[in-house]
Amino acid sequence: MVSTPNNAQSLNVGLFVTCLVDLFRPSIGFATVKLLEDNGCIVSVPENQTCCGQPAYNSGDQKNSIEIAKQVISAFKGFDYVVLPSGSCAAMISQHYPLLFKDDSQWEAPAKELATKTFELTTFLTDILKVETVEATFEQQATYHDSCSGLRELGIKNQPRKLLSSVKGLELKESKKAEECCGFGGSFSVKYPKISERIVRDKIEDAQKTETQTLIGGDLGCLMNMAGKLKRENAPMEVRHVAEVLAGMTDVPAIGEGEDK
Amino acid sequence: MKPTSANFYTNVDKALVDKTLQKALRKTAVGFPMLRAKAIDALPEFDTLRDDAVTLKNDVLDNLDYYLERFETKAIEQGGQVHWCSDTQEANETVLKICQAANAKTVTKGKSMIGEEMGVNEYLEEHGIEPIETDLGEYIIQLRNEPPSHIVGPAIHVPKEEVAEAFKEAHTELDAERSLEEPQELLEEARAILREKFINADVGITGANFLVAETGSSAIVTNEGNGDLTQILPRVHIVLASIEKVVPTLEDASTILRVLARSITGQDLSVYTTFSTGPRRDDDIDGPEEFHVILLDNGRSEMLGNEFRDMLRCIRCGSCLGHCPIYTTIGGHAYGWVYSGPMGKVLIPNLIGHEQSKHLPNACTMCGKCEEVCPLRIPIPTMNRVWRGKEHEAKYSSRASRIALGFWAFMAKRPKLYHLLAGFKYSILGKIGRKKGRFTSVPFASAWTEGRDLPSPQGRTFQQQWSDRGGKR
């Protein structure tokens, strides 16, 4: 149920759950809903959403990118804000959709409108809802990975750290290469798996040097890549999405961990 | 050189198992970014200078025809000669003619990426003239007969033992038993050998970091001083420059100089910055008697009018290379031509053709680091995406990947069908994988699972669960 707005806000927020979260890790979606509702938002999840179109866009498939973008724009009409638990997909909508419809008299304006009201989750919480603290406990030492799109296209750096610093029991330790790419890059990881594997190998080595137990990040693609490599190397480090930690929903197995362990 | 960009996969395989290369790349990945970061911390105006540099280069590109003609006028006024060359063939022929007119037997060369692009060394050799690279790194790779693996450090991939090997093979007049174990010993030998070459050369060829329209000057930066010895001592100085190298004024050159070395070696300036204007004056004590500037187009005038125009702002600092996760994993040679790294991915398809270099723009995670560190703020990822679009249109990409993309897009555009199928498929995958939490091998995803596990889906999709709960959590 919708929780009572605690600070007179009752913003209508459309959740774009993102395809990876939808398919692989719904718990991130539920954590996102919880965080938004706890902070007074009314959350809806339009059924007509699939993917933001980034795979087509980054493969140079302009035609399908445009068609998918139109579908997203239509599906998310009428919300005060659109929120995604991913910097990469948020950047696709807020930075690239307007470019897709440049000089399109019918679609440019709605694309821009959607762009201005679309936010990545932690940024939305800190910058729009002015959330200072969350009610959550996570008795761990952890390190944070800055996903490339969020970091460089949206300037996401302090927002998740600020919120994580209010999680009880959690201690964040910075890794040297926090801002370096993990080698995922969407289709890159399957087109050039050997290069991708080498990059993620370096990345997890660096993360493990922090001697923390958990690696936290805001984009499931990167997290699956790093978790997949950690598990292949039988490393004990666990990987979680920032939404789950902030929502206190860390009872589900970490990414790539089984129920059996 | 003959490009091998089409063999990208094979090149990468080779690079990944080359232990000495991997060791060198590790150093590069740490070294250059650290030096840059330190230099930028010490100059609060760095980002403003970048903006200035972008503005002035954009002005140059908007008025390129005028600035080039203006440069030419000033260079000629001071006794220089300017040669306009549409392509590398014409540029090579022009260089050869100048060398032949000077009865040249040997030619010393400062580092020039345009010279690499032209393959001027091979061309001169074919016509009986001996070109000698004098930048230590370039000299090493010339002896090894290979292209540069980095714009600024052409031989960073060569360990000192292999440098020693190349020297022993080439310098047969020296004692075969001499010690060449330490970098300092290698340096001393190169210094002595090349000193003779400088003094005896008939023609000196350098590149140009800038051509200055205001004064008709060319400018180069080096750390070794080889570019200077190359252009002071021989009778003839030839400058190889591509057309986008022109800047309006000495002030503009100064602005770019402030961001150039800082972006790669972290120096405020390279050790030697040299502005050359015309041949020696009547009462000068030294300097060349002839001063020639080759203005090479080689596809750039077309780039000026297409999506790759911003690439013409590039000042060849090399910063994007050491910051790129791909370059620092595979090194420069894998790109298969004289340029490499992020700037190479955009430039190479423009210069040698897209079809044979179609892999390069794809070999990018779109992490955006290159654009972040580029002193000229060149939107390299955006241009990579443009190449991918052209690849998609031209159907250069593999049939399998186009089918996969097409199927995915078909589904993504049909939310109901998508959710139905996804719900079904991922529930099953979840059931299979949930206990272990991951797959170690997956049909159709073997590329992924070769080097890492694939985390399994949790089970039912978010959309399924959300609708089951009636739109509540």
Place this chain on the structure above:
Amino acid sequence: MSSREIMLAKIRNSLGRGPLGGDAIQAIEKRLKNPTPNTIPARGQGGAKERAATFSKMASQCDCTVDLLNDVSEIPGALKTYLETNNQPMAIRVAPVADLQDIPWDEEPALVVNYGNAEETDHVGLISAWGGVAESGTIVALSGPQNPTALNFLPDTFVALLYSKKIASNYEEAWSRVRSESNQDNFMPRTVNWITGPSRTADIEQTLLLGVHGPRRVHILLLDNEKS
């Protein structure tokens, strides 16, 4: 059509215009004839004393050594000491320029002074620098009848006499001075050298080594003779 015409035509075609017209040309010519600086860093700015201090600091940071002197008469002694300390021969090749010829070399008979351009066998060269740039500790040398360029590059040891009053804050100030001293339309000498430290390379295994082709060491005699 010549390649020149073809290239210009292609450029204009890409720019979607013909040759520039009167107004546009005037605007560019104005920019070229009255060059204005872009952003100038704060570092290096200040009075003569501050400029000299910044210059010394920056030059030292890029592996130059700097000797602060108050009078021309101190030069022979200072130079002899420097050469002794660095195990260098006492023979120096000196640029044939008046202010170097006026130095009282006789006061140090051990020094063997020869004027002229550098020869292959010269180990030590001395020039009188045209100027310096404080922001990066850069020595500026202009070629000319008394200033051979090879002297900056051939000897193992490069020594530059620099009057502290000739230190500009930044490159732009130096260019202004080059323009005003020449007072001609074509004001550039054949060669302008900016020298910021000794010759170096990191081409072998990214190990920094000094003295690959040019001088192995750079020594600056910084003369503050405002008082004299």
